[in-house]
Each structure stands twice: as C-alpha cells, then as structure tokens.
Amino acid sequence: MSDEKRPRIPRGLRADGAALWSYGFRPFFLGGALWAVAAMALWIAALIHGLPLGGDYGPALWHAHEMVFGFAPAVLAGFLLTAIPNWTGSLPVSGPALIGLFSVWAAGRAAMASAALTGPWAAAAIDAAFLPLLLAIAAREIVAGRKWNDLKVLAGVTAVMAGNLGFHGAVLLGGDPGLWLRAAVAGYVVLVLIIGGRIIPSFTRNWLNRQGAAAMPVPYNRFDMGVIALSALALAAWTLAPESRAAALACxxxxxxxxxxxARWRGWAIRSEPLLWVLHLSYGFVPLGFLAVAASVAGVVQPVSALHVLTVGVIGAMMLAVMTRATRGHIGRALAASRLTTLSYLFLFAAALARPLADLAGSPRLMEAAGILWMGAFGLFVAEHGAMLILRRRQPAGAQAGA
Structure with a gap:
C-alpha cells in the first residue's frame, strides 16, 4: 500500500481547541502525576483504614499494578509521544487521536479502581487495551520515519505490555503475578539504560559546553552497549529466578x-544544576537497585525492598526528572529548576530510601512516610506545572525540551 493510501493518525500542533490536547506530554504527564498522588492516597487509606481496593485483585496487588501499569505507562506515553516526533521529524499525535488514547488510559484506571463492581475480567480487558495501542502508534511512527535504531526502545514497551497481560492472567487464572511485575520493572529499567544513556551525557555535555569546560562525558561506545546487554541479562535472570545465585552474581x-x-558522564561537574543532577542521581539508583537485588538473594534485604529501590529510585525519579525538564522546555519556560522542583526531587529520593528502610526497620509509619513523600513529590509537580500543561504554549527562541 502506498504512503498516500495508508491510514493516517491525526497529528500536528493544534492551533485551535484546548491546548491540553496539542501534544502528548500535556495530558499524560498531568494525568500520570495526578494518578500518582491519588493512587498512593488510596493505598495509604487501605493500609491504615482497611479500604477495600481492587476487588479480586486485593489492595496489595492493586497498588503494585497501579504504580507499574497505571501511573508509569502514562508518563512513558507522554515521553514517547513527544520524543518520537523529535527523532523522526514527524508532527506529534494530537487532537481527537490524543483524546482517544488518553481516554483509554483513564478508563483503565477507573476500571481497576472499581474492579469489585465491574468484575475482574472486565477490569482486566479495559485496562489491557492501552499499552497495545501505545505500542502500535509508537512503532508506526518510528517505522514511517525509518529510524531503525530507535526500534530498540519498543522492546522495553513490549516488556511492560507483556507484563501487564501476564499480571492479569496470573491473577485471573492462577499463577505468579510477581513474575510479570518483575518483567515489567525490568522493561522500564532497560528503557532507563537506553534512554538515560542517551540524554544524560548529551544534556551534561551541552551544559558543560556553555560553561566553557574542557573535560566532557565519554561518548556512547561499545562499553555502553556491553553494559546494557549484561544488565538486560541480569534483569532477565532476576525476573525468571529471583532467588538464584546466578541472578545475584549477574546483578x-x-x-x-x-x-x-x-562515572563516565561527569555528574560531579554539574552539581549546581538540579535539572541535571536529578538525572545523574536517578541513574545512580540503577547500580543501587542491582545491589539491592543481589542482597535480597543473600537474605540481607527483603525482595520487596529491592523492588522498591528500582520502582521508586530508578523509574519514579527518572520519570519525574524527565517530566519537569520536558514540560518546561516544550512550554517555553527556562530550563532551570525552581525551589519547588528541587524540593520535589528531594521528596522522591527520600521516598526511595524510606520505603526499603521501612522493611528493614519493620516500621509501618516509615512506610506511610514513604507514601506521603511520594505524594508530595508529584503533588508539587502538579502545583507548579499543572497550569503550564493546560495553558497554551509560549514561543520563546532557543528553548530545548530535551524529550
């Protein structure tokens, strides 16, 4: 079929209608941040007051699902729908197509929250629709733009999608939901290894250039490729055999x-710029997370603690870092962190440390504190950036979004 006859996804920067639907990062970053707060508030209410959540899934599995397969895919969608047009040179998906995609995501959140009413099968079917749609759109745009090197990003999205389908299947048919949860977390971590390895040294190099520095981050080379490959193998071993000696050694x-x-990216040289050090510190939780996994095999920490180092410290923190930078850049604001933005970063890193410490200390209060810190981090993002995402884009010269 010729390109002229191929069905097209409506796209392009909207000059009419609500600005919220002009670019993918707007509704998905805002929706993801709001759900990060709301879902955590519901989980804390379940812990303290016994609020029933998730129907047959139960509160604990509902919480795990909504963090990994509810909040995180929204931020991932916002990033991909913004970054892929930059990679391919195409116009972004916007307008009715974007409204439709976001509505599918929101319907999944409503279905999972009311699973006791809709029933687990209906909730699973509604929730499972979003990630295949996102994957199809992302794949089509990358293939149409002939950006073959960027197809590797889709492997991580596929892992998350498969994890979600497997998670539902394990709950509904009997099985180990933890296996599929680990698979999805591994997919996100691989995305951080790939995309973080692309943007962190690039943004650092740009900043150091402006400062007139002589020493620069080491460019991407075979060492990076080897690290990603070995890390992916270690994550696969952890996913399939989390208690094995092989997984511990690989991690x-x-x-x-x-x-x-x-260390090759010279993070110490940009310590005065929060928008950059947050990226380096978020990636710093990658080796910390791998160490936590290895320690969990040795019985030093609980497996759930290692999981939270990866989900909060790596995935959550990297997503918040990208959300703040991309929002400010694409809206046309200066690429500089305010005190509120910096505070949100500190809240999230504190949550990443408090959650495993709660398991080590056996302290429910510390667990609740970790949840409150998480809510504070994303609540501050909404307070500072919510209006920016809803209002129309400004058009200053030279703004770089970084997505």
Missing amino acids: AAAALLNAARL
Whole structure:
C-alpha cells in the first residue's frame, strides 16, 4: 500500500481547541502525576483504614499494578509521544487521536479502581487495551520515519505490555503475578539504560559546553552497549529466578558496570544544576537497585525492598526528572529548576530510601512516610506545572525540551 493510501493518525500542533490536547506530554504527564498522588492516597487509606481496593485483585496487588501499569505507562506515553516526533521529524499525535488514547488510559484506571463492581475480567480487558495501542502508534511512527535504531526502545514497551497481560492472567487464572511485575520493572529499567544513556551525557555535555569546560562525558561506545546487554541479562535472570545465585552474581556485576558507566558522564561537574543532577542521581539508583537485588538473594534485604529501590529510585525519579525538564522546555519556560522542583526531587529520593528502610526497620509509619513523600513529590509537580500543561504554549527562541 502506498504512503498516500495508508491510514493516517491525526497529528500536528493544534492551533485551535484546548491546548491540553496539542501534544502528548500535556495530558499524560498531568494525568500520570495526578494518578500518582491519588493512587498512593488510596493505598495509604487501605493500609491504615482497611479500604477495600481492587476487588479480586486485593489492595496489595492493586497498588503494585497501579504504580507499574497505571501511573508509569502514562508518563512513558507522554515521553514517547513527544520524543518520537523529535527523532523522526514527524508532527506529534494530537487532537481527537490524543483524546482517544488518553481516554483509554483513564478508563483503565477507573476500571481497576472499581474492579469489585465491574468484575475482574472486565477490569482486566479495559485496562489491557492501552499499552497495545501505545505500542502500535509508537512503532508506526518510528517505522514511517525509518529510524531503525530507535526500534530498540519498543522492546522495553513490549516488556511492560507483556507484563501487564501476564499480571492479569496470573491473577485471573492462577499463577505468579510477581513474575510479570518483575518483567515489567525490568522493561522500564532497560528503557532507563537506553534512554538515560542517551540524554544524560548529551544534556551534561551541552551544559558543560556553555560553561566553557574542557573535560566532557565519554561518548556512547561499545562499553555502553556491553553494559546494557549484561544488565538486560541480569534483569532477565532476576525476573525468571529471583532467588538464584546466578541472578545475584549477574546483578552484582551489573551494579559495578553501571556505576562505572555513570562515572563516565561527569555528574560531579554539574552539581549546581538540579535539572541535571536529578538525572545523574536517578541513574545512580540503577547500580543501587542491582545491589539491592543481589542482597535480597543473600537474605540481607527483603525482595520487596529491592523492588522498591528500582520502582521508586530508578523509574519514579527518572520519570519525574524527565517530566519537569520536558514540560518546561516544550512550554517555553527556562530550563532551570525552581525551589519547588528541587524540593520535589528531594521528596522522591527520600521516598526511595524510606520505603526499603521501612522493611528493614519493620516500621509501618516509615512506610506511610514513604507514601506521603511520594505524594508530595508529584503533588508539587502538579502545583507548579499543572497550569503550564493546560495553558497554551509560549514561543520563546532557543528553548530545548530535551524529550
């Protein structure tokens, strides 16, 4: 079929209608941040007051699902729908197509929250529709733009999608939901390894150039490729056999290699710029997370603690970092972190440390504090950036979004 006859996804920067639907990052960053707060508030209410959540899924599995397969895919969608047009040179998906995609995501959140009423099968079917749609749109745009090197990003999205389908299947048919949860977390971490390895040294190099620095981050080379490959193997071992000695050894090796990779990006040289050090510190939780996984096999920490180092410290923090930078850049605001933005970063890193410490100390209060810190981090994002995402874009010269 010729390109002229191929069905097209409506796209392009909207000059009419609500600005919220002009670009993918707007509704998905805002919706993801709001759900990060609301879902955590519901989870804390379940812990303290016994609020029933998730129907047959139960509160604990509902919480795990909504963090990994509810909040995180929204931010991932906002990033991909903004970054892929930059990679391919195409216009972004917007207007009715964007409204439709966001509505599918929102319907999934409503269905999972009311699973006791809709029934688990209906909730699973509604929720499972979003990630295949996102994957199809992302794949079509990358293939149409002939950006074959960017197809590797879709492997992480596919892992998350498969994890969600497997999670539902395990709950509904009997099985191990934890296997599929780990698979999805592994997919997100691989995306951080790929995309973080692309943007962190690039943004750092640009900033150091403006400062007139002589030493620069080491460019992407075979060492980076090897680190990503070994890390992916370590994550696969952890996913399939989380208590095995092989997984522990592979994750310990991945921790050392990722620490060495991070050191090559000269993070200490940009410590005065929060929009940059948050990226370096978020990636710093990658080796910490691998070490936590290895320690969990040795019985030093609980497996759930290692999981939260990856989900909060790596995935959550990297997503918040990208959300703040991309929002300010695409809206046309200066690429500089305010005090509120910096505080939101500190809240989230504190949550990433408090959650595993709560398990080590056996402290429910510390667990609740971790949840409140998480809510504070994303609540501050909404308070500062919510209006920016809803209002029309400004058009200053030279703004770089970084997505």
